[in-house]
Amino acid sequence: MSNCYIPLDRLPIGSMGRVKRLMAKDHSRRRMLDLGLISDTVVEALRQSPSGDPVAYQIRGAVIALRSEEAANILVELV
């Protein structure tokens, strides 16, 4: 089970993932943490923008759009 983490940008729209690891560094990492993306936070991929990127996620009650390269730094486990 522990090996089936996927980067958040590959989480299919409409499904939920549980945050397992944050690979971002420094400034970007702080920002992710402040959004509440700490371990075991459940995130839902809500929708893609018309061109496919960014993707809007439901994070702790707020809707936040992340670009694919930032989302790729967040490893989640499918719920």
Place this chain on the structure above:
Amino acid sequence: MGLTHQSTGSADLVIALAGNPNTGKSTVFNQLTGLRQHTGNWPGKTVTNARGSFAYQGKRYILVDLPGTYSLLANSVEEEVARNFICFGQPAVTVVVVDATCLERNLNLALQILEITQNVVICVNLMDEAGRKKIKVDLQKLADLLGVPVVGTNARDGEGLAKLKEAIRQAVLRGGPCQQGKRASQMCSQVSRLIRYDEQIEKSIEKLEPLVRAHIDSRFNSRWVSLRLLEGHDDLLQTLSEQSELCEPSKSSKPSESSKLSKSSKLGMFPQDNFRRGDSELLNSLVKVKTVLEEKGIGVNELKDRIVSAIIKKAELIGQQTLIFARNDYQQFDRQVDNIVTSKRWGIPLMLLLLGGIFWLTIQGANYPSQLLAAGFFWLEGQVSALFLAGGAPEWLHGMVVLGMYRTLAWVVSVMLPPMAIFFPLFTLLEDLGYLPRVAFNLDNFFKRACAHGKQALTMCMGFGCNAAGVIACRIIDSPRERLIATITNNFVPCNGRFPTLIALTTIFLVAGQGPLQAVWAALSILAVIVLGVVLTLGVSRFLSKTILQGLPSTFTLELPPYRKPQVGRIIIRSIFDRTLFVLGRAVLIAAPAGALIWLFANTTVGGVSVLNQCAVFLDPLGRLLGMDGFILMAFLLGIPANEIVIPILIMSYSGAGSILELNSLAALRDLFVQNGWTWVTAVCTMLFMLNHFPCGTTLLTIRQETQSMKWPLVAFLVPTVCGILLCFLVAQVARLLG
């Protein structure tokens, strides 16, 4: 910061207003103070601290609106401003506004503030929105858990604000750390009960805190300072000692030491030089404690992660204990709307329709009131002239004041005011609804390829209304590099002042003949100009981020806030006052002296030729090289107060008149221009230069104020000018080669 007790007088009580972006913080501010601080359904409105005051029960309170931030730890400019004010501004009370519909997320900031000071009132705003979504907030429970007063409000309708004022008064009476220095340290124990970190971290704090307490002024929270020191914020000690010096005359517990410290701190860099001998103990322990932590596998980064995690988990826990969701689908409505407005099929067409509609309404709707205003102003000009003549004023004075200053001013106001008075309220309506972040979401991918931020789409839209307003709108971009890019490139979208000129030139030079096709061609040419502006914006953005703006940090997170019912009445009032009159005010400030200057240029003669003509002759070779002539370049230069007056100045120069004027038909304009050697190449080059030249004085002034530097207005001046010169040169030379 800049606002301490010294600067406001002892009678006034300073209240800080903190909160996440988009929580209605500014509405609370407006309601309490009556001051018109602009609000919008959009994260990140306040960058500089807006201030206002209110009186309550015989006391005057100064309210300082801090930038909206999600945290105090992530080191953006806004967060630093907010943190420093709460920490060093020593407000009597800090009011934290939180969004009832999104409480858990908002508690992150509230808890961080509670770590700094316990002198807090929590204002749970948007209770009505929460009610609509069937979210129940247990305010009493929240107050019990946080240990501070909690007030529920609906700031938009003014509900709960009386209670808020009373809570603030009570909190002041209980006394803040600023009034009674000794209290801060007592409070720390209370705070520590609120958030407990891992055992290892708590142990480290225990070791460090007594030393920190001995080192810093007692008004500051030693537990919080210890945590920041562990995180590597060594610079904090220096700031603290500087602050001690600032506040010294009033109440420093140990004045002699702190002054010595701050004097030495200015001599050199931390940590080698600026400590008293006794402080080496603190430094040594800090190193020791950090080493112990590292041995346990808690390096600085791990430590930061754990601290944030602890706060967020606490927020989650409090959320669970105080929130009742009666419906699980409370976001259903927002999601359904988003399904349409951000969909692949409808998202972009809908957006084009909405924005296009706004521009069309602005241009069409502004015509008549503009004419009316102009007529009124020129009637008044006649009266004033008569007054001057009757009073026996010398001809030059009448010329400079009435024909120069007044006429330019009248011109600028009558062409700028109506479009802005239409555009800004409409745009603000979309803003208030919460639609604009969706535009940024839809378009971000294009901007990403240009190394820019999706929100730049909005600052550009605003730029169509007015570039100065567009520059101000760049505040919403939270990442510094992208904000500068958006600021510098805003001028590439033609504003209201340039649009009419572009339309006029297209109509008379590029579109021959009459008939239904003419309108289509004219529209297409204008569209081509806009597209060119957008392409240039994206290209230049990419170029800037790869060159002079390389290396500045950048991140992208975009919140899509819940949709809200717009407050139409307030939108109209606010957008008129905050945007329209604000921009107009700045324009007037520049237009009046420029008007006098233009008159002087046209009416001062040297050797029988006016200065204007001499300058034009001098500039003529350059103008020819760029497909224009000396008079056109001169008109652009003198038109710096506002782009609207470029054509009037040109007419003045060509017809040899002494003051700016307009021709009453496009045919007459065409004749005048053709007589002066215009061809379609001249028209194309003038249009290109209209699109790409230095921003107007108002915009430059605004860039200076927004960036607080002279460098960026200069860059913003040069970048489009160089682009314009290159483009015009290219077109002119190619046209010449092709005959």
